[in-house]
Structures are given as C-alpha cells and as structure tokens.
Amino acid sequence: MILIDSDAESKLVQTLKQLLHDAGETGSVSFRFSHEKISPEKLFSTLPGIVQKELESADSKIFFCEGGDVFVLSPGLHARIAHKLTAAVAKIFDLTMLEYEARFYDLIRDTGRLLALLEPRIEKKKKAEQEARASQLAEAQARLTLAKREAILDVEISDRTKAKISERRAEHKAPEVMLVEDDTFSRRLVGNILSKKYNLTSLENAESALTTYAQLAPDILFLDINLPNVTGHELLDRILLLDPQAYIIMLSGNSDKENVLQAMQRGAKGFVAKPFTPDKIYQYIERCPTVINRSSHAYN
Numbered sequence: 001m002i003l004i005d006s007d008a009e010s011k012l013v014q015t016l017k018q019l020l021h022d023a024g025e026t027g028s029v030s031f032r033f034s035h036e037k038i039s040p041e042k043l044f045s046t047l048p049g050i051v052q053k054e055l056e057s058a059d060s061k062i063f064f065c066e067g068g069d070v071f072v073l074s075p076g077l078h079a080r081i082a083h084k085l086t087a088a089v090a091k092i093f094d095l096t097m098l099e100y101e102a103r104f105y106d107l108i109r110d111t112g113r114l115l116a117l118l119e120p121r122i123e124k125k126k127k128a129e130q131e132a133r134a135s136q137l138a139e140a141q142a143r144l145t146l147a148k149r150e151a152i153l154d155v156e157i158s159d160r161t162k163a164k165i166s167e168r169r170a171e172h173k174a175p176e177v178m179l180v181e182d183d184t185f186s187r188r189l190v191g192n193i194l195s196k197k198y199n200l201t202s203l204e205n206a207e208s209a210l211t212t213y214a215q216l217a218p219d220i221l222f223l224d225i226n227l228p229n230v231t232g233h234e235l236l237d238r239i240l241l242l243d244p245q246a247y248i249i250m251l252s253g254n255s256d257k258e259n260v261l262q263a264m265q266r267g268a269k270g271f272v273a274k275p276f277t278p279d280k281i282y283q284y285i286e287r288c289p290t291v292i293n294r295s296s297h298a299y300n
Contacts, residue, residue: 001048001051001052001057001058001059001060001061001062002060002061002062003044003048003061003062003064004061004062004063004064005044005063005064008063008064008065008066008071009063009065009066009118009121009122009125010122011063012063012065012071012073012118013115013118013119013122015061015073016107016111016114016115016118017115019107019111020111020112024075024108025075025076025077025078025108026073026074026075026076026077026107026108027073027074027076027077027078027079027081027082027104027105027106027107028071028072028073028074028077028104028105028107028110028114029071029072029077029082029085029086029102029103029104029105030069030070030071030072030101030102030103030105031069031070031071031072031086031089031100031101031102032067032068032069032070032100032101032102033068033070033093033095033099033100034068034099034100035068037093037095037099037100038093038095040064040068043064043070044064046092046093047062047070047089048062050085050088050089050092051072051074051085053088054081054084054085054088055072055074055076055077055081055085057074057075057076057077059074059075060072060073060074061073061074066125072085073107078106079104079106082102082104083104086102089102145229148207148229148230149229149230149234151207152206152207152209152210152229152230152235153210153230153234153235153238155210155211157210157211157214157242161214161215162214162242162243164217165214165217165242165243166217166243166245167217168215168216168217169217169218169219169290170290172199172217172219172290172294174198174199175198175199175219175220175285175288175290175291175294176198176199176201176216176217176218176219176220177194177198177199177200177201177218177219177220177221177222177285178200178201178202178203178212178213178216178218178220178221178222179191179194179200179201179202179203179221179222180203180205180206180209180221180222180223180224180227180232180235181202181203181204181222181224181251182204182205182224182226182227182228183224183274184204186224186251186274186275187202187204189275189276190202190222190281193278193281193282194281194285198285201216201218205227205228205229206227206228206229206230206235207229209235209239210235210238210239210242213239213242213243213246214242214243217243219247219285219288219290219291219294220247220248220249220284220285220288220291221239221246221247221248221249222248222249222251222272222281222284223235223236223239223248223249223250223251223268224250224251224252225250225251225252225254225259225263226252226253226254232250232251232252232263233262233263233266236248236250236263236266236267236268237266237267240266240267246267247269247288247289247290248267248268248269249268249269249270249271249272249284250263250268250270250271250272251271251272251274251276252271252272252273252274253273253274254273259271269284269287270284270287272284
C-alpha cells in the first residue's frame with residue numbers, strides 16, 4: 001500500500017491521467033471527513049489499516065488531500081467492495097451518514113469526471129500559491145525599500161560638519177553646483193550645460209546625497225523629485241534641516257500644479273520641468289544669493 005500526503009491532488013491527477021489509457025478494473029472511493037470529528041493525525045494512522053483489511057491489495061494507494069478529502073485507488077475495487085469499505089470506515093470512526101461523504105468512481109468510465117473535479121482545485125491552489133509568493137515578494141521588497149529609505153534619510157552628519165556648511169560655501173572661488181538625478185539622459189544634459197562654466201558634482205541616486213551635500217556645501221542643488229527609494233520631497237526636507245540656507249531647485253517630468261506647489265511649500269526655491277533648456281538652468285544659478293554675492297565681491 002502506498003500513502004501519499006504531500007501534494008496529493010497533483011499526484012492523484014497524474015495517476016488518473018495514466019489510467020485514462022488503461023484503467024483496467026481500478027476503482028476509487030472518495031471520502032470527505034470533518035476535522036472536528038476526526039483529526040488528520042488519527043485519519044492518517046487509522047484509515048490505512050481499514051483499507052488494507054477490506055481491500056486486501058498491496059497495490060492500493062491512499063491520497064490524503066487538503067480540506068479532509070481522501071481518495072482510495074485500488075485494482076479490482078468495484079461498487080460492492082466500495083460499499084463494504086465505506087461501512088467499515090463509518091463503523092471504526094463511529095460516524096453517522098451526516099458526518100462524512102463517500103462516493104465510488106468506476107475509473108473505466110469516471111476518470112474524466114474525476115479529473116474535471118480535481119483539476120480546478122489544483123489550478124485554484126496554484127493561483128493561491130502564486131498570489132502568496134507575490135505577496136511575500138512585495139512585502140520583502142517593501143521592507144527593503146523602507147530599509148534603504150531609512151539608511152538614506154537617517155544618515156548621521158556630525159554637528160561640526162553641519163556648523164561648517166556656510167563657512168565652506170563662503171570659501172568657494174566659483175559657483176559650486178550639485179545635481180541629484182537618476183535619469184541618465186537628464187544627468188548628461190545638465191552636465192553638458194553646466195560642467196564647462198561651473199564646478200558640478202553629479203549623483204545618480206540619493207544614497208550619498210546628504211553626506212555629499214554636507215561636505216560640498218554647494219551654492220545650488222538641482223534635485224529630482226522622482227528618485228528611487230526616497231522622493232525628492234523627502235530629501236528636500238532633510239537637506240533643509242541640515243542647511244536652512246540651502247538653495248534647492250526641483251526637477252521633474254511631472255509639472256502639475258500640485259507637485260510644484262508642494263515643492264515650494266516645503267522650501268524649494270524653484271521648479272524646472274523636464275525637458276529643460278540651458279536658459280532655465282542658468283537663470284536659477286544667476287538668481288542664487290551666494291552666487292550673486294560672490295560676483296558682487298569679485299566686481300568690487
């Protein structure tokens with residue numbers, strides 16, 4: 001006798017498909033038991049002995065499926081023997097007719113009907129497993145994103161470094177421009193516009209943005225709103241806590257009024273919608289207070 005309790009539905013379907021070509025005199029009895037009446041452990045330990053006694057076949061197979069369903073397949077199993085097996089099961093487990101279900105299948109004619117019953121269950125189970133895996137993956141990804149976000153926004157900047165930002169900015173001989181932009185094309189475009197006239201530090205993500213800003217003390221920061229792991233708005237907030245005098249211009253392909261308004265309310269000094277022109281970038285640099293002051297001192 002073979003007992004199957006792992007992935008039993010799929011293995012039962014595989015067995016039935018093999019029997020489609022040659023079912024012989026094989027028959028099947030299906031049982032459905034209530035777990036409140038019979039525990040899975042008691043069912044697994046007791047039912048094989050009943051089947052062995054009543055069927056007397058070494059080739060019998062018992063499939064313990066989910067939800068309390070059990071299928072017994074055995075050569076030579078016909079309706080009269082199935083009735084005898086059902087009566088024995090009811091007696092041993094002390095079951096009334098209302099406490100279990102039993103059905104006989106002659107696999108010469110009923111294999112297709114049994115497959116039609118089982119295959120939708122397997123598909124439903126597979127779909128549930130796929131959804132569970134997708135949900136677990138999404139949860140893991142969300143935890144990873146949260147961890148990255150916290151690592152970016154909660155980076156430690158010493159009080160001494162914070163206190164020196166304005167001083168370092170005043171020491172610049174030429175305008176110091178910083179860019180945080182994950183889009184390669186936009187980053188190259190700004191680089192082509194600014195690198196020949198200004199000192200430009202360009203970052204492709206926000207991971208080192210706070211520490212770079214604190215060390216660099218730029219005159220102006222061009223900051224993309226749509227960054228991976230954090231938003232430009234969140235980074236804007238943290239930089240303004242680090243440096244209340246920060247001159248930050250937001251970049252975004254989304255120039256809707258709400259996005260612009262939110263950036264300005266948070267403390268941004270301007271907003272440039274993509275695709276941007278060199279003139280728009282130059283205008284903000286020329287309006288930057290520290291750039292203006294440096295130019296005035298140099299002129300005087």
